[in-house]
Amino acid sequence: MSAILLQNGLLTTYTDRDGPLSIPEARRVDLLIDGERIAVVAEPNTVQAPTGALTIDCTNKWIAPGFVDTHRHAWMSVSPHQEDWTLAEYIAKAPMTTTRLTTAEDIYVGQLSGCLQALNGGTTTVVDHFHAANSRSHIEKAVQATVESGVRSMLCVSRQSTPTSLSPFRMYDEAEVSKMQLEMLRSLAEKDHGRLCPDGRVTLGLGYDFQGHNPGEDKRVLSMARELGITPITMHYVGGPHGMSTDHKIRKWSEAGLLQGDCIFSHCNGLVHQNPDPKEWELLKETGASVAVTPEDELGMGHGNPVTYECVRRGVKVGLGIDCASIVSTEMFPAMHFALQWERGRIHEALSSRGKGIAYNNLPAASAFRLATLGGAEAAHVSSKLGSLEVGKLADIVIYDADSINLAGCRDPFRGIALHATGADVETVIVNGEIVKRDGKLVRKQWKEVAKQLKHQQDSLRERLARIDLDEQYKAAMPILRVPVE
Template identity: 45%
Template sequence: MTSYLLKGGIVATYTKDNEARAFKADVLVEKSVITQVGEGLTVPNSAEIIDCTNKWITPGFVDTHRHVWMTVMRASQCDWLLTEYLLKNSWSIQANITAEQVRIGQLAGCLEALHSGVTTILDHFHAANTPEHADASLDATLQSGARVIWSPSRMSPTTQYLPNLAFDTEAETYKWQMEKLREWGKNGGRLSEDGRVTLGLAYDIGDVGDAEAHKTVIDFARSIPVAVITAHVVKGPRILAYHERGLLGPDVVLSHCTELADHPDLDDEMWAAMKETGTAVASTPEDEMGMAHGNPVAFEAVERGVKCGLGADCLSINSGDIFTQMRFALQFHRARQHEHIHKNKLPPPAHNKFNSQDAFRLGTLGGAEALNLSHLIGTVEVGKKADLLIFDALSANLAGALDPFQGVVFHASNADIEIVLVNGEIVKRNGVLTKVPWGPVALNLRKEAEEIRRLWPVEKLEKLWVEYHGLKGGNLDWVE
């Protein structure tokens, strides 16, 4: 593996003392690790020198909740409510997706993440319909070069959605999924030789049915051990249900957690359960605000000392970068604070409570802490893995920005990232993906996406939605 000396850039990072710092320095990467940070470093004979004059060097972004494979489904989903998404996607398209469509969606989704500087992903893989689907997703993940906690979901595909949901393959699906979990976990959950890909478990059903049966699965997963156990939490007091069943813990990441904002009478008890058990929040503000999940709670978690990171969630709906999530999280929280001040006629504050540095932390070190990886990633420090981004600070977006934290959070896009390193390997250089050429992936992605649109045209999905909504007693006045 090649060594690199990143010469003369501005490093923007949090430190081990939880301080945001921007300073001029060289960064030496040897094999997969950052070995030196400082000015005037000596160049090892084997190192490639990368001139970082007028560049910013930052940690890679960390995504704590993403459905990677869903890049293959970018059609009409961006304007859907969560309820529409469940019927039109989860119970229909997703239940009938092919393994090859999963494969290309997964590969394209990982590459999109890398292109946008997202070097680490907690992948909630919820299309493990068959062993072939699961293997296709894992193979594509390994091929991509991304750092991924690959977390197949313990669930079976829907076999009927009208007039009622049915999961007729649950018994056989449970059997093969548990067998595969044993197979994937035989090396302690390490799925790649270099440790970039590790095993997690997505488990959304722990608050319903037989508590002992769920505990058996969770206990087995922890015995492997899987790196992370993750689940969706939107409405209703699911956090307390999980807590009562002993399913929370420092290895658990709960996505959204918008119920924390919507149930003030339970608020203190639920937050206490999160903090006491070390359970983390994965906040995805872009889709939480747009799909009726509820209000984002990222900065509430920060205020209460609960681990929290950001995520893009469904790549069929949302942008695949963390820039968007940092901006949404910060500006939403500010807006709510401003609203409270105006509504209650309170004295205006001198400054916003949270700033760009705080949002940057959520997208880097905060995410690493949520995934229990802060000893390896999330900052630019000696001994950490070399998951690094190099920004062109003279780009059209950034040339006028003096503060790199403000520049990254408010002005940057993936076009400004010249180089991405993961585990000391360059996967994007001069703005171009290098580990896996994008051209053939794009063509295959387009082909499979068009096939999905052919089988599931907008008109067919809308007809299903109208029928379902009517059966459930919904108001159809809005239907044209």
């Protein structure tokens, strides 16, 4: 891996010296990548490129950290359209039904597509909650596709079974599936300390959503994961009408003696909805556990209101994510938009109800950029290595074309990236010192070929789904999900 010199670019990054609502100043720099890490950040046009290094003229470009997506199901890029579903409908028709019908080949193509979609939009790191671990082959194909894509991933293999029946609710193969998943988790963790590829950019995590159903199993699984160094551990916590079955999950993890600083709770809308437990905020802060917010689908599906800036105000680690490409955008840009503008709108609405207006927005656009970069790295518990562009950190970098249609009128790159940019403005993506997107095109895979495979597998999955009445599945799941609907 040769050196790369990014010359005379506008450095756009937060560091841990900047507060979450501060507005750092962008500055021109030369940035030298040596191997997998950032070796030099210096005044512009002062760094001599080493022999054999690639030099990229960044005079009209912005240099920023890659996005850290703290909650994504990458494999679901193969799933058919789900954009109009509520959360309860999704749970009944997708995890409880569609997931069981997926083949290992579905997983390979969906996973590869999902990871490439992330990279194309400037997301270099994904906390990937892989909840389709139906067989050894499913898991192996997910690992293979993730590694081939070039993305940095914390591949959180799920310990859970899919239902064999919804009415009555049964998981007849639970013992068999549990044995297989735990054996795979142990094997992957012991092979190279959880490194799933030689350069370590794909590592093993754990997805665990069934806490409380079998306390003995909970302790067995979580103890094994922590003994083997499997991290992070991620789970869903929704709350509200569409997530009553997940109420007070932080408290329940704490009461079970399972809550630690390696946990990531996705969504956490229940923290601000009916009958919240204020002690849960304290537990998050005390333990260092974090929150992953996916505001675009949370607002549309009925998860509840995003807790992003409430986390910021309370000093709880929080990052953003997209959740599922079958439901919302593949890019992190809308996640920034929704997080920021929903919170601003909430403040405006609260004041308006009292006949008041606000003189100035006190949430700067730059704060959304931080949530998607350094904030995400903090929430994923990897901010010592990722999330900002500083000497010694891993070289996960995005170069934006500042002369593009969207960005040419933006002089402040923080605001430009947070509110104006799209994946079309992402010119170059570097992960672990390797260029994986260059001149606007993915390098490792030809997307047109992947797209053909994706469409083929989607058609095949649709044929299998056509044999099932998904609306009947939804009705059968209602008592299980405890969703009061009109």
